[in-house]
């Protein structure tokens with residue numbers, strides 16, 4: 001196995017010689033999920049409340065069941081769906097607060113080191129294309145990636161087996177030599193079912209929340225824990 005994992009599921013090392021392809025999630029993996037959590041849990045309810053002359057509590061009472069009903073579905077990630085459901089332009093609101101988009105610790109260095117290695121680095125995200133564009137405007141992710149795909153182009157989120165079939169068709173890869181890093185364990189479970197051998201999750205996707213103490217999949221706190229074996233120049 002390429003991953004050496006301690007009993008508490010923390011990764012001790014990766015044998016990079018056994019990996020050819022690295023699939024990377026964006027939000028909560030390369031980028032701090034604090035931006036997205038703040039946007040959906042505070043910015044949207046506040047905006048909805050003020051537009052509809054509601055209290056924040058009333059807005060949350062209305063929005064929470066709608067959010068719950070869409071979790072894990074493509075709509076959850078779709079700004080067009082939310083713009084028409086909530087009655088205002090979500091992408092514009094997101095652009096207004098985009099200065100809050102930030103890297104997770106060591107993520108940019110990890111991408112630079114991957115770039116200098118034999119591995120290809122592919123971004124696979126459930127983020128809507130408009131969200132991806134807003135984030136690419138804020139941070140220079142693009143130069144470090146060989147390819148990037150949003151689940152919207154495949155019509156299925158990463159949680160859906162169909163996503164993996166579409167990804168393989170668009171960009172052939174060997175699942176036995178592929179490492180996939182994602183903060184969502186539901187997504188990792190779908191990747192495992194598809195046959196991806198090397199799966200890693202993050203213990204602290206949101207820098208302002210406590211790290212997870214137990215995870216189903218092998219985990220890292222930050223990317224510097226898996227630098228060993230990757231070139232340190234680019």
Ligand SMILES: [Mg+2]
Nearest residue numbers: 025027028183
């Ligand atoms: Mg994520």
